[in-house]
Amino acid sequence: MEGHPYAQRLSDNEFCLVAELFRMNMAPRDILSVIKQHFPNNVSSLSTIYNAIKKIRMMETGGKSPMxxxxxxxxxxxxxxxxxxxxxxxxxxxxxxxxxxxxxxxxxxxxxxxxxxxxxxxxxxxxxxxxxxxxxxxxxxxxxxxxxxxxxxxxxxxxxxxxxxxxxxxxxxxxxxxxxxxxxxxxxxxxxxxxxxxCRWHIRHNIIDKWKRSFKRKDDWTAFYDLWTLLEGSSTLKTYTGYYKQLESFLKRLNLTRDGNCGYRAFAVSLMGNEQYYENIRYEMKEELQNKPEFYKSMFDRGIKSLKASLCYVRSPCPPEYWMMMPHAGILIANRFGVIVHSLSMSESSTIFPFWMGPEEFQEIRVLTIALVNCENHYVTVELQGDYPMPPVTGYFHDRYITTSAARWKEVYKERFEQFIQFNRREADFVDLND
Missing domain, CATH: 3.30.420 (Nucleotidyltransferase; domain 5)
Structure with a gap:
């Protein structure tokens, strides 16, 4: 009978003791141990205690759910x-x-x-x-x-x-x-x-989880983390600035691999004033893509899969296959934030306008310019001044995708587009005699 459920039942006194211990927040395993100490003949199992606790809860709550x-x-x-x-x-x-x-x-x-x-x-x-x-x-x-x-x-x-x-x-x-x-x-x-x-705690753990593997030598990681700890504990702006310069100089000497998020960082500088908000940029782009999935799927066709993958990749460093895609990213930025985007590079430059709204619908027109430099593997923010020549409009800015009011952008900046064409012709006529 010892292993039979009937024999494992709690007596009234045992049940009352379980209830008392449960209200004291004692763990079920400890409750069972106390029961066996007070009642040497008890043969209850841990499941008996759990069932008793469930019954006690039902009695105290009157059958109501926890919520x-x-x-x-x-x-x-x-x-x-x-x-x-x-x-x-x-x-x-x-x-x-x-x-x-x-x-x-x-x-x-x-x-x-x-x-x-x-x-x-x-x-x-x-x-x-x-x-x-x-x-x-x-x-x-x-x-x-x-x-x-x-x-x-x-x-x-x-x-x-x-x-x-x-x-x-x-x-x-x-x-x-x-x-x-x-x-x-x-x-x-x-x-x-x-x-x-x-949060400082989250920053510290992110550094350990994501940056430690970037250091090839243990001594370099130890030196970096010691400097970071000093920087983190700075009590004045003067000491913070001093440790920051030491840390910056130390990282430059190591020449660590870039994290692959320079494109998002460039847009973060232009839109939010600080590159540290690059994840916000990625999030906003993802939101824009999710809000109009069918539209962007028909526009980007096969490129939509790679675009989604790049926006969803959150690890650092970011491998080249997940780097920011242009002009796809520029189109999402232009439509999400209502801005003009210029993308400059040696191979191809383009201008991207908002697809839904025309120039008359904006009280103030903001222009963002990013450039691909360093053998076309690094994005930087550029500020263009005056009536500069504008690179041609991206081929995605087609009548089938844009509104009637958005089509006015081409008319408004027509002369600036022609200036860019003339500028490129002059560059093509230039011959370097040293070649």
Whole structure:
């Protein structure tokens, strides 16, 4: 009978002890050990304890699901909370703040640290944790949220809920995140005036995971990481600048392989003012491609597969087969940001206009220029001034793909295109007598 389920049942006293230990957050394996110590004749197994815990939970929750229990607690305990549901009445997003956290948050709204964990709960919903910092550099939990997916729209909903709790208080001045592009874009939209920083912990681990293999010698890696640690711990701008110059000089001496993202970095400089946002550029291009999949598939034909692969590649260094593709990338940039793109190289130069809107629909026309240099394997940002000659329009800018208003771009810049043709003819007439 010892191995039979009937013999393994818990007595009333044993069940009460299991309930008491469970409420003390003791692990099931430890609960079983305590039961056997108090009741030497007990022959229960670990599965018996798990079944008892399940029964205890059902008794305490009255048959409610964990999410229903959470909603009840939020309501009865005075939490500030917001939620949205789908058409089937299923919970999509849930945001909540503890009453004490609410008061501390309104007193210290200056710094936000935001991170999300994925698939760590039974519903497989991303869980967002928002942390604040007091004037004594102590962190405190501000708010938590369950969201349906990790998209910009969901993160914007969370941040707007957070913004509602501030009322007339000061908005955050600094927001610290990891490299989650959807979260970064949401922060830019909801709190545009806040400075955005990357989490030091994530940066350090990315350096170890992605850069360590770039060093051929262990001594070089150790020297680099020591310099990086000093740079990271700088307490003043002067010391930071000094360590930065040392680190820059050290990397130049090593002549490490480029990461292959120079094209995206060049666009990041032009559009966002800093090359560190190159992943944002890749994300925006991917969004543009996904918003009009059939249109771009018909336009790029066989090239669409390679384009998707290059936009989805996130490792560093990036191999040549995943480098930015032109003019494909320029077309996505022009349409996504509503700008004119010039692509310059020794082999082929082109101009790319927005496909959906014409010149009359813009109050201000922005022009981005990137050039392929160093034997055509490195992109840089170029600033053209005055009424410069414009390279010819890309062949993709065809009547079957563009709107009627967009076709006006060719008329507006017709003279500049002719200047470029004349310029090239003069270059062709030039003969180097030293050849």
């Amino acid at each position: 229903q229990v959470l909603m009840s607690i939020l309501h009865s305990s005075g939490y500030t909370y917001y939620y949205t549901t789908a058409t089937s009445n299923e919970l999509e997003n849930l945001f909540f703040i503890h009453p004490i956290s609410f008061n501390i948050w309104r007193a210290y709204p200056h710094v936000l640290i935001i991170d999300a964990t994925y698939k760590t709960n039974r519903y497989k919903m991303p869980f967002v944790k928002i942390v604040g910092v007091t004037s004594t550099s102590k962190t405190f939990c501000i708010a938590f949220a369950f969201i349906h997916d990790e998209t910009t729209v969901r993160y914007e909903w969370v941040l707007n809920c957070l913004k509602l709790t501030l009322g007339e208080c000061m908005l955050p001045r600094v927001i610290v995140t990891d490299r989650e592009m959807a979260l970064i874009n949401a922060c830019r939209g909801v709190f545009p005036d806040a400075a955005r920083l990357f």
